[in-house]
Amino acid sequence: MTTESTAPDERVPEGPPLGEEKSAPPRLGSARALAWRRRRQSAARFWREYRRHRAGLAGLGLLLLFAAVALTAPWTVGSDVQSVTDAPGRPMEEPSAEFPFGTDQFGRSLFGLVLWGSRVSLLVGLLAAALSVAIGALVGITAGHFKGWYATVIMRVTDWFLVMPALVFAVALATVMERSLLTVIVAIGVTAWPTTARLVRAQTLAVESRPYIERAKALGGGHRHIMSRHVLPNVMPLVLAQTTLGISSAILTEATLAFLGLGDPSLTSWGGLLQDARQAGAVSSGHWWYLVPPGLAIALVALAFTLCGRAVESVLNPRLGVAR
Template structure:
């Protein structure tokens, strides 16, 4: 007898019990995930672009970042030295010095451009410390509750009622005068607001049915917080971050203006402090005071506009009110 041949479907490998070859059944899971992320990013940008104030704030923010990153390309650090200043003291704005010179003969434009590096760096890093600490405490307090949440919230309330600037001044006075001290002083005093917002959002997420299913399936505390709670509170954390950067830059400028920053670095607040010490206010040297103050106001406004636009995009209730 001849051997029995397999059915055509089985021989061709296209039967119901076999898998199709790669690429024959459409995109794989990773490709589908990438497509979903691209669609979500496109929808996010369309919603953000619908806010003109947010677009203007983003454009201004990108301009400040570009100026700070490219500062070494067109600012000679030797011209920033008080002993090798190229100009004469207190020269008014001119073609050679668009923003005039300071009491040492340094270009105010060069000082403002170079100072953006320190001010933006301190603003970003201090915000990172503050938001990370606040998000961690808020998620843990909201998830565990009980005495753990009570203790964490009482500590948060204690920090919240203390004047942030006074506490930052105390820390900056006790520690060494450096950029790291300013970052630490701002970061560990500005986190309570983020902690309370994240805790409230965590409690709302914890009340959803899929959290109960995750617990019933054996999900532990860190699995639930890391895989379910944290992704749902990240939009709030992102919006809070953009709003906190503006506050951090203003706080850094205030500490530097009060003489608690690093005297060896140039920042916007340090320029204002030097102008005050040099008597620029009483002498009427407005070009020494106006540029750094205006830079602080504009960058704070840019971050605030971006934060409000992000909050409107990520919060469905705010989108419905438009």
């Protein structure tokens, strides 16, 4: 007598037909490609938000115009515009079709001098602001991370720089150092960093209190790893906004130092033009065309950087509620 098996039927899954292979799963991009894709998406999202600020777009347009003027100055006006011996016009000539901004006391075209001076003023503003923000970010991150006696000492030094008039300190440095473009950049950079240091330290303390910082320390993350991989990316938006706001202040400080005769006399800048106008007696003699173009250029570029900085700050921190 035969017995039938009550075990359920076991079915063998059918494989692919002969001659065909199973398709491999789609390959994911590398970590670097994924990181770049995320950066592009973040940049696109930032630009979408930035375009909603009409004041920021106006400031950006002005900056692009000044940048184009500064970059093309060697071809549009040439370096000969600074020459005193080959001046094409008469001294203190009023604005005309040949000289739109008039001439200076040597007969040089003020239009060409203003265009050429934009190179020095913008360069000093950018480099001095970058130096001050770099110092402030370094001081702020280290003071917020290490705390203890180091933070106490470094923040008291910061407070000392903060209460000292930055312009007076910059004038003192520019006086005792050699008169050059590097001196102006250093004098501005080492006096304008305390505000950035204060802001970055506050942001660093907020980041250090988050739980993932504790997990990173528990997993063996050292000081350098915590500051460079976790703290710095979180304070970079603040640093970027502070940089755009600091450039306008740096340009104004450079113009002030040049007006006081502490700039490089061999270079043409907007502040240097104002100082030349003062020495030539343009104020007392009523030669307004010697004063208005460089002064207006300084005001416009400072306004443009301020508008861009406010827009960037509003995009990176929507809680500020800056009017669009």
